[in-house]
Amino acid sequence: MYRRESLEIRIEKARQRRTSMFRLTLRRMMRNRNAVLGLGIVTTVSLLAIAAPIIAPKEDSSFQRFRLLPSPTQQDLSNTQERGVIFSLIGNTYSYVRVLVSGESGDVDISKGLDSEHLLGTDHLGRDILSRIVWGAQISLLVGVVSQAIACLIGVPLGAISGYYGGKIDHLVMRLADIMFSFPFLLFAIVMVAVLGDTCVGRAWGGLLLVFLVLGVIGWAPKARLVRASVLSIKEEEYVEAARAMGASNTRIIVSHILPNCLSPIIVHTSLAMASAILVEAALSFFGLGVSPPTVTWGSMLASARQYMRTAPHMFMAPGLAITITVFGFNLLGDGLRDAIDPRLKK
Amino acid sequence: MSEPILEVQNLRTYFFTEEGVVRAVDGVSLDLRRGETLGLVGESGCGKSVTSLSIMRLIPDPPGKIVGGKIIYKGENLLEKDEEYMRHIRGNEIAMIFQDPMTSLNPVFRVGDQIAEAIQLHQGVGRKEALRRAVEMMKLVRIPLAEQRAREYPHQFSGGMRQRIMIAMALSCNPEILIADEPSTALDVTIQAQILEIMKTLQRERGMSILLITHDLGVIAEMSDRVAVMYAGVIVEYADVKSLFKQPLHPYTRGLLTSIPSLATRSKRLNVIEGTVPSLIDPPPGCRFHPRCPRAMPICSREKPELKEVGENHSVACFLY
Numbered sequence: 001m002y003r004r005e006s007l008e009i010r011i012e013k014a015r016q017r018r019t020s021m022f023r024l025t026l027r028r029m030m031r032n033r034n035a036v037l038g039l040g041i042v043t044t045v046s047l048l049a050i051a052a053p054i055i056a057p058k059e060d061s062s063f064q065r066f067r068l069l070p071s072p073t074q075q076d077l078s079n080t081q082e083r084g085v086i087f088s089l090i091g092n093t094y095s096y097v098r099v100l101v102s103g104e105s106g107d108v109d110i111s112k113g114l115d116s117e118h119l120l121g122t123d124h125l126g127r128d129i130l131s132r133i134v135w136g137a138q139i140s141l142l143v144g145v146v147s148q149a150i151a152c153l154i155g156v157p158l159g160a161i162s163g164y165y166g167g168k169i170d171h172l173v174m175r176l177a178d179i180m181f182s183f184p185f186l187l188f189a190i191v192m193v194a195v196l197g198d199t200c201v202g203r204a205w206g207g208l209l210l211v212f213l214v215l216g217v218i219g220w221a222p223k224a225r226l227v228r229a230s231v232l233s234i235k236e237e238e239y240v241e242a243a244r245a246m247g248a249s250n251t252r253i254i255v256s257h258i259l260p261n262c263l264s265p266i267i268v269h270t271s272l273a274m275a276s277a278i279l280v281e282a283a284l285s286f287f288g289l290g291v292s293p294p295t296v297t298w299g300s301m302l303a304s305a306r307q308y309m310r311t312a313p314h315m316f317m318a319p320g321l322a323i324t325i326t327v328f329g330f331n332l333l334g335d336g337l338r339d340a341i342d343p344r345l346k347k
Numbered sequence: 348m349s350e351p352i353l354e355v356q357n358l359r360t361y362f363f364t365e366e367g368v369v370r371a372v373d374g375v376s377l378d379l380r381r382g383e384t385l386g387l388v389g390e391s392g393c394g395k396s397v398t399s400l401s402i403m404r405l406i407p408d409p410p411g412k413i414v415g416g417k418i419i420y421k422g423e424n425l426l427e428k429d430e431e432y433m434r435h436i437r438g439n440e441i442a443m444i445f446q447d448p449m450t451s452l453n454p455v456f457r458v459g460d461q462i463a464e465a466i467q468l469h470q471g472v473g474r475k476e477a478l479r480r481a482v483e484m485m486k487l488v489r490i491p492l493a494e495q496r497a498r499e500y501p502h503q504f505s506g507g508m509r510q511r512i513m514i515a516m517a518l519s520c521n522p523e524i525l526i527a528d529e530p531s532t533a534l535d536v537t538i539q540a541q542i543l544e545i546m547k548t549l550q551r552e553r554g555m556s557i558l559l560i561t562h563d564l565g566v567i568a569e570m571s572d573r574v575a576v577m578y579a580g581v582i583v584e585y586a587d588v589k590s591l592f593k594q595p596l597h598p599y600t601r602g603l604l605t606s607i608p609s610l611a612t613r614s615k616r617l618n619v620i621e622g623t624v625p626s627l628i629d630p631p632p633g634c635r636f637h638p639r640c641p642r643a644m645p646i647c648s649r650e651k652p653e654l655k656e657v658g659e660n661h662s663v664a665c666f667l668y
Contacts, residue, residue, distance in 0.1 A: 238450040245403055245445075246465045246516070247438035256464070260455045 028340040035336020041329025049137040129301075129318045136298040136319065139291060140326060143211055143281040144274035150216025152270065155223025160254050162224065163231030173224060180221035189214050189280050193289045211290045215277045226269055230262030237261075264341040268334055275330035282323050298323050351378035352556055353402070353441075353524055358416035360394075360401045363409065367628040371397040373580040374416075376654070377558075379524065384550065384557040386571030386588070388564060388603070390624055394580040395560045399526045402558075403443060404433050420524075439469040442517035446529040448509035452501035459485070459497025462516045469520045484515035488545050507538035511545065518549060525550075526558045531566060543570055564607060568592060573660070576600050579625050579635040582654060586661040596663040598640045634665070642667060 029035045048055065162173040192214045193207075201210055234240065235258060243257050284290035285299025298319040305316035355377040362369040372394040379385050387395050400406050401413050404425060418425040425436065437443075445451040453461060462481035466472060472480070478497070485493035488511040501509060510530060517525055527546065531539035543566065550557055559570055567574055567588065574591050576584040576599065584597040595601045602620040622639035625631050631638050637647035644666060652664040 238445055238447060239453040241405065242443075242445055242451045242513070242516075243453070244405055245437055245443040247434045247436070247468055248464075249434060252468075257453055261453070263455075 025337075025340045029336050032336050032339060034332050035340065038329050038332025038334075038336055041325060042333050045137050045326050045329065046141060048134050049141045052134045052138050055134060129315065132296045132301060133298070133318055133322050135296040136301060136322065137326070139208070139295060139297045140278045140281065140323075142208070143215065144278045144330070146212045147215035147219060147277045147281075148270050148274050150212060151219030151223055151273065152266065154216070155220035156227050156259070156266065158220065159224035159227030160231050160259060163228035164235055164250070164254055164258065170228070174228070177221040177224050180218065185218060185276070186280055186283060188218055189284060190287065190289060192218075193284055197289065207290050207292045208295065211281055211284065215280060219273055219277065222273070223266065223269065226265050227259075227262055230265055231258055234258050234261050268338040268341065271330055271337055272334035275327045275334070278330070279323070279327055350380065352381045352421065353377075353379040353558075354417070354419040355398070355402065356417040356419065358398065358401055358413070358418065360397050360406055360411060360413050362411045364628075369627045370580050370630065371411075371627055372401060373627075373630075375577070375580070375582055377575055377582070377585075379556050379558055381523075381556055382550070382554045383572040384559055384570050386567040386574040387558060387560045387577060388562060388567055388574060389577035390562060392624055392627075393577045394627075395562075395577055396528055398577075399443065399528050399558065399560055402526065403437055403441060404428075405437075435469075438465055438517075438522070439520045440522055441524045441526060442520065442522035443526040443528065444510070444513045444517045444530050447533050448506050448513055449533065451513055452509055454501055457498050457500055458504065458512050462497075462512065462519055465516050466519050480519065481515070484519045485512070487518075487549070488512075488515045490515075506534050507541065510534060510538075510542050514542070514545060514549070518553070518555075521553065522555060524556045524558065526560070528560045529562070530559070532561065532563065539566075546570070564603060576603070579630055580627055581635060581664065583636065583665070584661075584663045585654060586658075586663075590658065590661050594661075596657060596661070596668060597636075597665050598642050598667075599636050602639075602641075 162170045282299035285297040286303045301319035358375045360372040459481045463477035466477040482493045571588045573587045584600045605618040634647045637643040654662045654664040656662045657668045
């Protein structure tokens with residue numbers, strides 16, 4: 001009788017103990033208020049982006065709705081031409097410049113403030129700002145996710161190979177990474193987008209593909225370094241030697257024994273790097289580079305709001321806040337993840 | 348006695364470091380027969396583990412390199428084989444368990460999957476079948492509730508249980524030889540006895556040979572058929588277990604045996620072997636033990652003693668005999 005009972009107790013204990021790493025991390029994160037806030041922001045923005053076609057009924061993404069507009073004033077035209085010159089100097093924003101110069105789009109503020117029909121008001125062309133923010137969320141998140149996916153795809157294998165094999169390969173990869181690090185991130189992105197903007201890659205998907213590629217290619221270096229550092233310590237672990245003694249090949253050891261163990265720094269870094277990718281994309285769009293109209297991005301919304309800053313502050317408040325909140329959310333999430341995955345880092 | 352399944356002849360493994368060449372293993376010869384247990388004893392850093400890693404060809408290169416000798420397994424010299432061939436040997440023909448069960452299991456995999464991976468690697472069976480066999484192996488090493496525990500992670504196991512998992516993993520492909528590198532050192536004494544018992548039983552059932560590496564003479568007395576005593580990269584005495592414990596010949600072996608505390612002859616102080624293990628970069632000339640040897644003679648610092656047979660199944664490398 002006694003044996004039976006103790007067996008049942010042990011089964012029950014075993015069941016309760018069976019908590020996975022994932023659940024453990026999640027539980028720890030839920031105890032961290034900032035992390036929960038970050039997760040909440042990121043989830044909300046993601047849901048908005050996914051549901052854009054449903055919840056942004058006022059406009060669609062390729063908005064071209066004209067309204068009866070008053071003819072542009074002299075002041076506005078001169079503004080426009082000035083900008084046109086600046087942009088041609090930078091290089092590749094013909095379409096954007098054309099829209100501005102042709103004048104039919106007005107450049108005259110018919111924006112309205114907040115009302116019941118337009119929760120965040122309308123912009124200088126009478127477009128619903130809330131709808132455009134929601135559509136812009138799609139682009140921002142896409143840029144964050146896809147560019148980081150590309151960065152991981154390049155950086156993780158390079159870092160793993162570099163750390164595992166060492167020697168000449170290691171030297172080569174790390175010096176390449178050093179070169180990447182020696183460029184200012186934003187400047188490098190601007191130059192690359194400007195130079196490649198007129199190629200067929202640059203025009204694909206309204207410039208979106210180019211932004212993905214540029215941000216992805218720039219982003220590989222920190223990931224490679226991070227992975228290399230973890231691989232260097234993990235490859236000395238006894239279980240790696242045990243796997244080798246089991247007859248596992250190098251590829252197998254890297255893919256199934258080492259990489260899963262350096263997943264946590266990659267996850268943390270990726271969530272933080274998404275924030276900076278989103279920021280850089282916004283900056284590119286603000287300069288009129290990268291994703292070209294009519295695709296809505298938060299950066300280009302900011303750019304067009306710039307000239308109406310005094311008269312219609314709501315026009316730049318909305319995209320500006322959207323960028324700030326989203327980036328803030330990703331940063332909180334990344335910090336929270338780091339604390340949750342490696343609780344030793346916390347005091 | 349049956350024929351040897353593994354012969355190590357004059358193995359020399361050096362490490363080329365910045366301070367100089369470390370002669371970790373300098374001319375070791377062993378033979379392991381089918382079904383027997385050969386104990387390899389010695390202090391820390393005497394080259395026991397390097398010998399076992401050399402047999403598996405797992406010496407990290409650089410800085411390590413096997414510079415000479417032969418390792419003959421079933422008539423084939425393993426040192427001449429390519430990596431592909433060695434991968435087939437490792438785990439499948441010669442398996443190994445390590446000293447520290449706390450770190451020899453990958454923390455991110457369930458233990459069942461880890462055992463199953465080894466089976467899949469060598470036996471060419473599907474995932475499901477491999478998992479079934481993994482659970483079977485876990486039952487064999489007497490892990491209670493094996494089906495359930497196969498789905499747990501290493502951190503949910505105690506040290507003894509993890510070492511059982513390691514044994515299950517090592518034996519899952521039915522190897523001919525099991526190299527056990529201090530399998531019980533990290534465990535407490537009662538668990539140690541259980542682990543050794545499991546190894547012994549499985550050896551009897553499967554007829555495999557064990558190369559048991561340890562510094563614990565108690566474990567050697569319990570487990571081995573024959574013993575090789577290593578000192579500073581060379582074998583100093585090689586005998587069957589009974590004659591070694593009854594009549595140790597080499598002064599080093601005697602020192603080892605008398606430094607074990609015993610209830611019968613309770614003295615105030617334990618015997619110690621004076622001095623420390625010599626540097627393997629610049630080993631003493633002649634017999635490597637002579638600076639610490641209580642019975643050193645002038646010849647000991649001049650010439651290197653060869654291992655010579657002094658009795659039935661008993662060889663010693665010392666000028667006293």
